[in-house]
Amino acid sequence: MEVPILKQGPYLIASIQSALSDADLVQLRDALVEQVGRLRSRGVIVDVTALDVMDSFATRTLRDITFMIRLRGAETVIVGIQPDVAFTMVQLGLKLEGVPTALDLEEGIAFLREKAAGPNKEANPRGR
């Protein structure tokens, strides 16, 4: 299933609606990395609220997306990881290191806004 990517002002929002195959994930990665430049977006939000499983490949792809998009000059934030999913991920050692996370879409947008506000102000602590 292809993941719809919505443009919302300066941000791109990819909302994952169902479990994705590895190919779908790769496709999502390529589409995001391509569109972030074409649409001159400043931030990308990947919403995983609907996912109730997150395996190692998905985790790695999300990390790759974050780093690739950072190289393209934008910031990524993963939002909506479910408590159970978070717990399982940590137990499996999938930590999403270096990837900003936020509670939900609203928080994600707030985070990107803060980040864009400038490097002088101390960045949100979640983005470590």
Add this chain to the structure above:
Amino acid sequence: MDHETREARTTFGTSHQMSQPTAELLRQLVAHLRQNRTQLREEWARRITEAKLLTAMTKEEIFAEATSVYDNYVEALETGTFEALQAYARNLSERIIPRGVETHEVVGIVLLLRDVLARSLFAKYQNDFALLNRILDAYEPAANRIANTVAVGFVQERERVIREQQEAIRVLSTPVLQVRERLLILPIIGVIDPQRARQLTEQLLRGIRTNRAKVVVIDITGVPVMDANVANNLVQTVEATRLLGATVIITGLSPEIAQTLVTIGVDLGKMNTVGDLQGGIEEAERLLGYKVVPLAETSELRT
């Protein structure tokens, strides 16, 4: 003497044919125990006091319990069924566990009763050695089973009590509290085992979701010991929290725990730690953009 009789039984006992069925022998035995009830009961109570068992109970209580245990014991011998005795053992355990009676005491008194009764059998049948052997053949397996039943009943009851208490502690000891909008505190009191750590994490993650928390202060002032496992559980909690987009601040690490953690080499580098709960809340407020100032100062600011 006890020892010698036993040896004799093993050598001679097998050659004896069971002239009387076991049931008949048990009947005889029960009649004997009923007849000498008062005397044997007293003897038993005396031996219990002598052996310094059941020190948590008074003499009268011991005698009263001894009476009912004795009667139940004889009944179990007579009927050969152990349900009633099992129920009684559970009931007894329920009463005496809160008073601090230990497993060895319960096992001790049942074994004492077994000895007292065996002695009285020796005395009664000392002239007819063959009959004594057969009586003991009937008595011993039943007596052993009784001892077993009572001991197992006691231990099971004890375990049930322990489980209940653990559950109570678990429910009580992990509150997730909101101090300010988007700021939760989680004061942890007591020992953290893997199961509790898991439950704590789940509760915290759910709390973060429902309260839309951004910062969580985990206070571990009340955690007495920390080993590698507990520390790793804590690290996992922090990481899971981050995945939900919240920041964790750990407060109240005691000097001992700090030393342990450094010695065993747990990587707490990614954790935010602040000395005490107050400091932790202040730091959290800073992260959330709050500033707490005295009322006087705010009026000064206004003017």
